[in-house]
Amino acid sequence: MINQKIIVALGLWTSLCLILVGGQNLELFGILLLIGILISRELTSTYTDLNTADKMDTFIYIGIIFFVAVVSRRILDILEII
Amino acid sequence: MNIGDLKKPEYLSKVIGSAFIILSVYLFISTEFINTAFGALFIGVMTIAIMHFRTVEKPIAERMLESSVLPLNDLLEDLDLNGDGVYVPPGQNLSSSRTYVPAGEFRGVPNIYDEMTIITGGGGRTGISLIPLGKPILHQAKERMESDLDGVGIEGAREGMGILTHGLSLAKSFSLRREDGSIKLRITHNGYNKYCEKLRGRSTKLCTRTGCPICSAYITCASEGLDVSLRVVSFEKEDKHVKFTLEEVE
Numbered sequence: 001m002i003n004q005k006i007i008v009a010l011g012l013w014t015s016l017c018l019i020l021v022g023g024q025n026l027e028l029f030g031i032l033l034l035i036g037i038l039i040s041r042e043l044t045s046t047y048t049d050l051n052t053a054d055k056m057d058t059f060i061y062i063g064i065i066f067f068v069a070v071v072s073r074r075i076l077d078i079l080e081i082i
Numbered sequence: 083m084n085i086g087d088l089k090k091p092e093y094l095s096k097v098i099g100s101a102f103i104i105l106s107v108y109l110f111i112s113t114e115f116i117n118t119a120f121g122a123l124f125i126g127v128m129t130i131a132i133m134h135f136r137t138v139e140k141p142i143a144e145r146m147l148e149s150s151v152l153p154l155n156d157l158l159e160d161l162d163l164n165g166d167g168v169y170v171p172p173g174q175n176l177s178s179s180r181t182y183v184p185a186g187e188f189r190g191v192p193n194i195y196d197e198m199t200i201i202t203g204g205g206g207r208t209g210i211s212l213i214p215l216g217k218p219i220l221h222q223a224k225e226r227m228e229s230d231l232d233g234v235g236i237e238g239a240r241e242g243m244g245i246l247t248h249g250l251s252l253a254k255s256f257s258l259r260r261e262d263g264s265i266k267l268r269i270t271h272n273g274y275n276k277y278c279e280k281l282r283g284r285s286t287k288l289c290t291r292t293g294c295p296i297c298s299a300y301i302t303c304a305s306e307g308l309d310v311s312l313r314v315v316s317f318e319k320e321d322k323h324v325k326f327t328l329e330e331v332e
Contacts, residue, residue: 001091002248002249002251003132003133004091004133006132007095007125007132007133010124010125010128011125014121014125015121017121018117018118018121021117022117023114023115023116023117023118025117026116026117026120029120029121030120033121033124037128045228046226046227046228046241046244046245046249047226047245047248047249048226049226052132055131055132056132058131059128
């Protein structure tokens with residue numbers, strides 16, 4: 001089943017990200033997870049049913065909000081506002 | 083709910099997902115492995131959210147597939163309709179695909195209309211026109227396609243078959259190609275091989291006449307994609323591989 005394959009792929013990607021990032025940078029880790037889910041959403045778009053696609057989109061929206069927050073924080077940091 | 087039900091993917095996924103979430107809570111509270119906790123939470127929530135589908139027991143699914151094939155096969159057997167099936171795509175007179183089974187020797191495809199089942203065309207072109215057994219399955223695959231299937235060519239047909247194979251898990255793999263003026267279709271079974279063998283044990287003519295819902299879905303997909311009527315010329319089963327040779331007919 002395609003849903004099982006997605007979960008297994010994301011599990012492996014998460015493990016790889018943990019090995020690469022370690023316990024250091026949560027922001028980078030979160031963005032890597034977002035990239036993983038974006039890639040799996042794109043590669044499986046024709047094979048997944050609408051319900052699964054909608055749920056994956058929800059995770060992507062949450063990830064994008066997280067990404068915008070990270071970028072905003074970095075900009076404010078560079079501008080020395082905070 | 084029985085304990086045995088926990089083996090079903092929809093319940094098992096919830097158990098596994100919950101375990102990951104509990105692990106993440108533990109890691110957040112008791113350790114400094116924040117990334118690991120975040121990763122476990124991500125996998126746990128994803129597992130619960132994505133593995134949402136209900137499953138049917140495999141033997142039940144096979145019996146349901148059989149229930150559509152066997153009565154039709156017995157009827158065609160009694161009517162002595164033993165010609166090889168022709169998969170006709172939607173066209174001028176047809177709004178959806180049909181499987182034409184000639185009464186005797188194939189002498190071309192007659193004019194087939196939506197409301198006609200028994201065909202008594204001129205020139206000995208007599209037979210029966212049926213809705214392909216795999217049409218509902220193909221319809222399910224079409225809903226996932228980004229473009230329309232009708233007349234998109236061999237690549238589009240392969241895309242449709244890709245959804246049947248990887249999206250609906252009907253087979254392990256497939257191959258569709260033109261060779262020596264004919265169309266070669268190979269389907270490699272995965273979970274439905276025993277079902278295929280069982281049906282073939284009942285009637286070997288079934289495969290060339292109307293096919294089972296799985297093979298019918300693949301050939302109807304090829305016919306609609308290529309926008310041409312396809313006649314089953316030969317059929318071969320070797321191990322888990324099902325091989326059809328299809329001829330384009332007018």
